[in-house]
Amino acid sequence: MAALKVLEGGSVLEKAAANISVVAGVLSPERAQAMSSRGRDAIDPAGGQAYSAAAMSLVFHSAHPRIPTLRADVRLFEVEGQMWYGGGCDLTPFYPHEADFAEFHAYWKAACDKYDASLYPEFKAWCDRYFYIPARKEHRGVGGLFFDDVDASASSYDVEQFVRDVGDGILPSWEGIVQRRREQAFSEAQRQWQLLRRGRYLEFNLLYDRGVKFGLDGGRVESIMVSAPPLIAWKYNVQPEEGSEEAKLVDLLRTPCDWA
Amino acid sequence: MAALKVLEGGSVLEKAAANISVVAGVLSPERAQAMSSRGRDAIDPAGGQAYSAAAMSLVFHSAHPRIPTLRADVRLFEVEGQMWYGGGCDLTPFYPHEADFAEFHAYWKAACDKYDASLYPEFKAWCDRYFYIPARKEHRGVGGLFFDDVDASASSYDVEQFVRDVGDGILPSWEGIVQRRREQAFSEAQRQWQLLRRGRYLEFNLLYDRGVKFGLDGGRVESIMVSAPPLIAWKYNVQPEEGSEEAKLVDLLRTPCDWA
Numbered sequence: 001m002a003a004l005k006v007l008e009g010g011s012v013l014e015k016a017a018a019n020i021s022v023v024a025g026v027l028s029p030e031r032a033q034a035m036s037s038r039g040r041d042a043i044d045p046a047g048g049q050a051y052s053a054a055a056m057s058l059v060f061h062s063a064h065p066r067i068p069t070l071r072a073d074v075r076l077f078e079v080e081g082q083m084w085y086g087g088g089c090d091l092t093p094f095y096p097h098e099a100d101f102a103e104f105h106a107y108w109k110a111a112c113d114k115y116d117a118s119l120y121p122e123f124k125a126w127c128d129r130y131f132y133i134p135a136r137k138e139h140r141g142v143g144g145l146f147f148d149d150v151d152a153s154a155s156s157y158d159v160e161q162f163v164r165d166v167g168d169g170i171l172p173s174w175e176g177i178v179q180r181r182r183e184q185a186f187s188e189a190q191r192q193w194q195l196l197r198r199g200r201y202l203e204f205n206l207l208y209d210r211g212v213k214f215g216l217d218g219g220r221v222e223s224i225m226v227s228a229p230p231l232i233a234w235k236y237n238v239q240p241e242e243g244s245e246e247a248k249l250v251d252l253l254r255t256p257c258d259w260a
Numbered sequence: 261m262a263a264l265k266v267l268e269g270g271s272v273l274e275k276a277a278a279n280i281s282v283v284a285g286v287l288s289p290e291r292a293q294a295m296s297s298r299g300r301d302a303i304d305p306a307g308g309q310a311y312s313a314a315a316m317s318l319v320f321h322s323a324h325p326r327i328p329t330l331r332a333d334v335r336l337f338e339v340e341g342q343m344w345y346g347g348g349c350d351l352t353p354f355y356p357h358e359a360d361f362a363e364f365h366a367y368w369k370a371a372c373d374k375y376d377a378s379l380y381p382e383f384k385a386w387c388d389r390y391f392y393i394p395a396r397k398e399h400r401g402v403g404g405l406f407f408d409d410v411d412a413s414a415s416s417y418d419v420e421q422f423v424r425d426v427g428d429g430i431l432p433s434w435e436g437i438v439q440r441r442r443e444q445a446f447s448e449a450q451r452q453w454q455l456l457r458r459g460r461y462l463e464f465n466l467l468y469d470r471g472v473k474f475g476l477d478g479g480r481v482e483s484i485m486v487s488a489p490p491l492i493a494w495k496y497n498v499q500p501e502e503g504s505e506e507a508k509l510v511d512l513l514r515t516p517c518d519w520a
Contacts, residue, residue: 004496006496008495008496015494017496135476135477135479135481135484136481195491199485199488202462202466203466203485206462206463206466206467207466207476216395216467217395219395221395221396222496222497224395225459225463225494226496226497228459228494229494230493230494230495231455231491231492231493231494232491232492232493232494233490233491233492234275234485234488234489234490234491234492235268235490236266236268236277236482236486237266237482237486
């Protein structure tokens with residue numbers, strides 16, 4: 001079962017995609033090998049085991065340059081009764097509204113701390129590592145949470161309920177920012193900056209994202225590329241003016257910050 | 261020595277980049293291994309040999325949807341007095357003006373035939389193979405020439421003079437099309453189609469192009485990404501109307517044609 005819903009041209013959401021898939025099959029040797037090498041001990045690297053998997057992913061590209069792009073997902077993978085969970089939620093902003101980022105991270109820290117105080121620091125750092133563009137020496141955004149390969153049977157907290165909370169928290173974690181920013185005026189120059197910065201989002205997806213490579217090899221090109229921003233501009237070597245908001249944003253993305 | 265010139269916002273060339281580099285160095289084991297495995301017998305796969313290299317590359321993104329994107333390069337690589345040449349010139353159109361493509365290919369066939377009747381068929385087929393997007397089952401454009409690893413000492417024709425002719429032929433091969441199309445009116449819908457199709461250009465560059473991956477690993481991110489189209493739109497699952505010019509273009513890109 002797979003369902004993809006796309007909204008294009010909204011006044012707040014210039015493009016939004018929600019993808020849900022529930023699948024079952026038999027592990028190929030290549031995939032089994034890759035998963036086994038990532039520490040999923042119950043998976044025979046030779047392949048051949050039956051699996052089932054479920055995933056929900058969201059990407060919201062805002063029309064407003066002061067509202068960050070939101071990306072999130074939750075996912076579950078099962079082999080012979082053993083469950084591994086993954087997911088995350090992160091922001092890719094265009095302007096350095098630090099109070100917004102602190103609020104977003106505080107939301108996710110509280111959601112994690114309900115289960116275990118070690119979760120937020122671990123998953124926040126994982127997000128910073130994952131959404132990184134080596135060629136630019138820049139993080140894609142200001143992060144959030146990212147986790148994968150979480151073994152439910154080897155965890156001291158209720159992983160399933162935690163992942164349900166992550167799914168339920170995606171919209172509330174972002175909504176305050178949207179409501180606060182959506183009526184602010186913005187200039188054509190700020191819109192252009194948003195279009196330029198969106199290029200980084202695509203660079204990361206096409207050059208580095210493991211999920212994108214896997215999906216394209218599987219032939220699902222349109223349901224993978226649906227995550228692309230609706231409009232992107234590319235100019236050569238744009239350097240924001242020293243001391244500007246744009247320069248501050250770029251500076252923020254060089255080194256992960258302790259937001260929460 | 262490296263020189264990069266970029267024009268942005270021209271009335272015919274919405275974005276154009278010309279990149280010239282002349283470099284010398286010592287081969288790393290990784291690079292020596294890769295080149296040796298591609299048949300450059302004089303290269304010691306262990307690395308350590310001195311090399312020199314020169315390259316000129318061009319990309320012209322037209323403002324007009326009826327003028328194809330032009331990409332071209334010529335390059336030379338030397339180790340211990342042995343020379344290998346590469347280069348090419350190809351079109352990525354938005355509309356199926358078959359007479360334009362035939363004219364372009366006829367130009368390059370004549371340029372090749374002056375040296376050897378085997379060159380055009382070989383380099384045309386190489387171009388079709390190289391500029392291919394497996395995830396889309398589409399060629400990026402209508403091709404032209406592409407060649408690499410041509411060993412001057414093992415060739416029966418004057419390879420250096422041939423490559424000079426390729427460099428000198430880039431603008432003449434395209435100019436007729438530009439002059440014929442630049443004054444034609446176009447609609448906003450045709451412009452939108454151009455922005456959507458430009459996405460394919462970037463998909464190829466970021467997902468598949470060997471030169472891009474090599475350049476990004478080398479840290480030259482802005483001089484690599486300068487080849488990106490100036491403005492790109494991404495919509496979900498756009499299917500052109502049956503029988504339309506847009507549908508015909510997509511159909512043309514499925515299977516290489518004998519244009520010359």
